[in-house]
Amino acid sequence: MRRPERFAVVAIALAALAGCATVTEKDSAWIETDGKAQLVALGCPPREPMATKPGELPSDRQLEVISWNIHRNGDVGWEADLARFASSSDVVILQEATLTAALRSQFAKAGRVWTHADAWAFDGINSGVLTAAAASPDSACVQRAAEPLITLPKSALVAWYRIRGRKELLAVANVHAVNFTLDLTVYQRQIENVIDVLAPHQGPVILAGDFNTWSPVRVKVLEDAAARIGLTEAKPVRGERSHFMGMAADYIFVRGLAVEDVWVETVTSSDHQPIRAKLRLPPT
Numbered sequence: 001m002r003r004p005e006r007f008a009v010v011a012i013a014l015a016a017l018a019g020c021a022t023v024t025e026k027d028s029a030w031i032e033t034d035g036k037a038q039l040v041a042l043g044c045p046p047r048e049p050m051a052t053k054p055g056e057l058p059s060d061r062q063l064e065v066i067s068w069n070i071h072r073n074g075d076v077g078w079e080a081d082l083a084r085f086a087s088s089s090d091v092v093i094l095q096e097a098t099l100t101a102a103l104r105s106q107f108a109k110a111g112r113v114w115t116h117a118d119a120w121a122f123d124g125i126n127s128g129v130l131t132a133a134a135a136s137p138d139s140a141c142v143q144r145a146a147e148p149l150i151t152l153p154k155s156a157l158v159a160w161y162r163i164r165g166r167k168e169l170l171a172v173a174n175v176h177a178v179n180f181t182l183d184l185t186v187y188q189r190q191i192e193n194v195i196d197v198l199a200p201h202q203g204p205v206i207l208a209g210d211f212n213t214w215s216p217v218r219v220k221v222l223e224d225a226a227a228r229i230g231l232t233e234a235k236p237v238r239g240e241r242s243h244f245m246g247m248a249a250d251y252i253f254v255r256g257l258a259v260e261d262v263w264v265e266t267v268t269s270s271d272h273q274p275i276r277a278k279l280r281l282p283p284t
Contacts, residue, residue: 021120027142030116044141044197055135056164059281067093067208067252068274073103077269086110090134095176095210097130107132117142117157128155129174138162145190149180156194168203175209188221195225204256214245226253234277239264242272
């Protein structure tokens, strides 16, 4: 099956799924408190403090970061790969994460605190983007953008983390961009809305995710929006990113962080290859 035909088949399948899915009215996130998942309204910009006590990320060593579309954690081997990545990363940025007990268990074993931006649910299992870290965020907020052709939303999560010994916070934006569009209107609006949330932030920034950049014009929209607030791409120097329609889909952009290494892992547990990075805060 050729790629355009496969693209159409996926759109039809997702449209059928959309008829059975449920979508919350408010932009919300799932957080874990006292061992239980709790749904809280978290619109952008954040207006209320998090229900969990914020922690601090280290500032005296490299920050290990991974961004990965985990393909609804449904492929063979995902648990072993996630266990390995979560235990070795300070910040884990997942797209297409379904909030199952098995997923939550991997983060509990690795000692990582997660926030899951709710996009939609099917059979009571929630799907969206998830950011986990070695510390609870100071604050967070959720944005959603509906796919024009299938109506199911894609979600974005922005979380702010305290840094040990620093006044500034680290902003981490996790994006799963809309895919099935006839023009750039919805796609550009979604990217610009995330950038608008990050724009007032004065500290270091990580913007990462599956941006569904399957055309040169989509790449330009993303790069122009990132450049507007001084973000630069952390380009992998080893490994091969996943390509769709001949274009790379996954990116990490940074500002206020030194990029010491970036590479792509090879896995068979998803249709996307994860990007890993070693970043360092500048001296105070």
